[in-house]
Amino acid sequence: MSKMQPYSLPRIGVYVCHCGHNIAGAVDVAAVREFAAGLKNVHVARDHVFCCAEPGQLEIQDDIRQHGLNRIVVAACSPRLHEPTFRRTIKEAGLNPYLLEMANIREHCSWVHFFQGQQATAKAKDLVAMAVARVTMIFPLTDRRVPVLKRALVVGGGPAGLQAALDLADTGYPVLLVERSPFLGGMLNDYWRIFPQGEMATCLITPLKSRVLFHPLVEVATSSEVVSVSGHIGNYQVEIHTEPRYVDSSCDLCGKCSEVCTTQRDKGGDKAIYLPNRLASPPLYAIDGQACSRCGDCVEACPRGAIDLQMKPIDKRMEVGTIILATGFQPYDPLKTDRYPYAGLPNVVTSVELERMLDPEGSTGGCLRRPSDGKPVERVAFLQCVGSREQDGNRYCSRVCCMVTLKQAHILKAERQVDVTVYYSDIRALKKTYEDLYAAVRSSGVLFYRGRIDRVVSPSNGALQLHGYNELLQTATLQEVDLLVLALGMEANGNAGPLKEVLKLSVGDDGFFLEAHPKLRPLETALDGIFLAGTCQGPKDISETIAHASGAAAKAGTLLAHEQITLDGIIARIDLDECVGCQKCVQKCPFHAVHLVEVEGEKKAAVIAAACKGCGVCAGECPTGAAQLLGYTDEQLVAQVQAALREEADRKVVVFACNWCSYAGADFAGVSRLQYPENVRIIRVPCSGRVSERLIMEALRLGAASVLVSGCHPPGDCHYISGNLRALARVQRLRSKLPKKNIDPQRLQLEWISATEGNKFQAVVERLCQQARGNQRQSPG
16 A cells, blocks of 8 residues: 655544533543543543534644644544534644544434443444544645636537626636537527517527627637647636638628528528528628538629638637536437427428528518428417427426427417417426416417327328327317427537537436536536536526526636635545556546656656545555545555454444535434444545445455445436446445455445435444344354
């Protein structure tokens, strides 16, 4: 194992808290104090009614100064509650704040063994011994200071990206806005009116686009995407790839190029060379490189010579301090599955295509005609939840589809006098103003059928026959319409796929980017300095998207406001002499904080300090022990294991519990006063991914009845993205090896326990303790 020696001979002070009656009601505090006084390297041992109160803190500070204490153990409540308090206390006394260890004798002892005073006291002594053993091996750590580059990158030029860029620029920070399409505006370029009031989409989005284009602190790159990101919070290096637009700035929007183009992009009528609307930004035509046939007709038709089909792509690199992802969504594609076999029929269109057909400024001039033969449309049916709320597809509700249908149905019925029918499962109007639109549409004569469409037939007259089922009337239905509109749900933007790979950000089962925590950190990702805005995180309407974008900009602006930021000192370190260059740490690090460097002609692993989040996955994975997590080294954790198993090892259960979920779950069991056997010894680790085979084998070698590795629920709850999955693979691998070492694999267990699952923690340890008692009875001894 890699050795990291303490910086000086330990002079330890131990302070045992009564916590009023909370601890002293079950634990003999005086006995624990006397026990602590007899431990090696302990120079001062005291008890106090409330160690966290000002008199208790002052006593600790006075002892540090008078007795030269250089390490402190506080036996009290959970470190998740008061560790920052006591770190601040010893720092004010001139001691490094990391030279502190807390023994949790309240949540993990007195509260869960309240009616077992003798056993609770014995366990409290063990917990203090474990804390003293660990604190003996710790050494000072230094907080990291990371300079912040005051420039932001916003990825995505839809409503969220535009709003975020403006908020940051208005605050005074330069912004690079990267948009993959040739035009700003995102999906709003494909919509004519906005629900619920029916205002023009261009009236909403055009002011945002104009302000962004003319803002002196915003640089806009359209037809561009991020292809590479490296670095860390405060200093990211990004590479931008820009595809040719094939039209230069001399374009005067005369439209002659589009008139001669014979290639269509979709059923909405757009040509291969197109302008989404006359208020498009930038105000230049663009050529869809995938749809264009390269016939050259547009080149000959352009009177200004603005079209060049030989334009080349451009690559450039930039440095930014923070990144906001606003990559938006994409409409569900009904043709990609066999769920909607009729989606390819000429007179079956999507809600997005209908929007373009209704728009007077669109390519069809607002004329609503059947795509198959150009005849006027008199009857329209909508099918809801296409790509949403599916049992074997997208199970989520897309939130806006019902309202888009209500808006379009209202336009068709009130303004075009078209007969409209809506086939639905449920109509969801999520806001108070939305319900008014629903009532207005129903009263206008639009028919609502709660049911489904099973089959669509296209007879020779060009109409569509809809064979369905009315769930309310419990009867089959048959209806003939001119146009069937599929109300498309939202999907994660497939165009953002490469970006997900570049950043290695977590995504949910639905493909949307995952936030760091859905309630406590809804705008942040697991990577520091990278934030989420708008529908890249999940379905939202426009007002929610704008609010989300402003929130992300505020978070990013808070970061950029600092010349430098302070990060804690709990990071990984790799001993280059011990490193064999196996690259396991490089491959497994969830945050790309480990990279290869060349040392005397050999490839070795090194840690990027500013990027490290302190999960310890690299230390858990390293086969030689070269990778260690400062604050949670092998020596420190092994010392705790040895102290925990110093007596009666064969009846004890050693639990390696991740700080963020499982340890918090054990705390919750204590807060809930859930009683369980006292032969459980919990060792806190930052992540279950930190628990190496060496630590587990040491506990088993010393005779522990069971070893439990416990972490966050996979796949999305891990504070360190995939640390729990690394733990899962490691435990499974080790369990397969144990029989060859004559060790029962049942002695090693893995459980996922969240911060709110105190009852599950209780049940799991009760089962393991019962198993330990059974093994003791069967033992020949």
